[in-house]
Amino acid sequence: MMMRSTQPSKDKEKISKLERACIEKGMKMTEQRRVIARVLSESTDHPDVEEVYHRATQYDSGISIATVYRTLRLFDIANIIDRHEFGDGRARYEMSDQVGHHHHLIDMKTGQVVEFEDEKLEDLKARIANDLGYKLIGDRLDLYGVSLEDEDSK
Amino acid sequence: MMMRSTQPSKDKEKISKLERACIEKGMKMTEQRRVIARVLSESTDHPDVEEVYHRATQYDSGISIATVYRTLRLFDIANIIDRHEFGDGRARYEMSDQVGHHHHLIDMKTGQVVEFEDEKLEDLKARIANDLGYKLIGDRLDLYGVSLEDEDSK
DNA sequence: GTATGTGCAAATGATTTGCGTGCTT
């Protein structure tokens, strides 16, 4: 099981979205960075470091987990990926939104993560920050909930 | 610098809000738990474990940091305090809201934390969760911003 | 060629836990 390609899927040779972003930022592109960029570009979930390492291993079996840590931090600082902490101790990553801005709802029973986007919410956050005398630069919002079905059946 | 009493401040002997909450939950009350409960009841900021430990030390110099960790976790699970992670590696704590629900805006230049509450925001979060098929149980929202003054002067 | 990245293993830093003893109910 390894189906996480969003794109037409035989682009083994194509430059991934994230690799392109790296190049635009002028990063020195190593094989390892290319692989990690590809892994994240192809992921539609929120893998933790260990999982990114595991997936990267399939393209480059010699890659070190230290490099994965270093590269994820680099990408995070460069703002091309987002780091999350959903409550379990480790950090999880995903490619940054190309457009718009999404948040997460975590199913408290299953741990499943649902993504959502809401323009009213974006406006409201900016307005709140502004009212407090701040320009909103970043934010994090995680909702935790239980499925209405589960709830009903109780 | 050690000014964190919100109440009339000579209630050394009074039962703190959090101690009362503990009692209501049927917890076994030890001197250490009483002290930690008092420290958090008197705090108006978001101390990390080390700081709670430091403040607790002034009431009970023999308290162990392991106990502080254990007690904070206990209180967190019992829902009488809230745990936060504002980006620096360590967890920060504060007494849970008695009424309403507030969030935080972190000043990216100074690290200062501003609290705010917004009813529209509460409604919107609940509505979003509901639209996704979930009942909202909990949530975390942190805004990161820079002061409009600092911004202007650039 | 030179600065920078990588692998490995050891170091860190926050938090947790096993154990023997002490305190709360």
Place this chain on the structure above:
DNA sequence: AAGCACGCAAATCATTTGCACATAC
């Protein structure tokens, strides 16, 4: 009296880093 809670120090877990070698530009 019996069961937790505590203090202490050792253990864990995720993440970082020093060092010698390899690689991108």
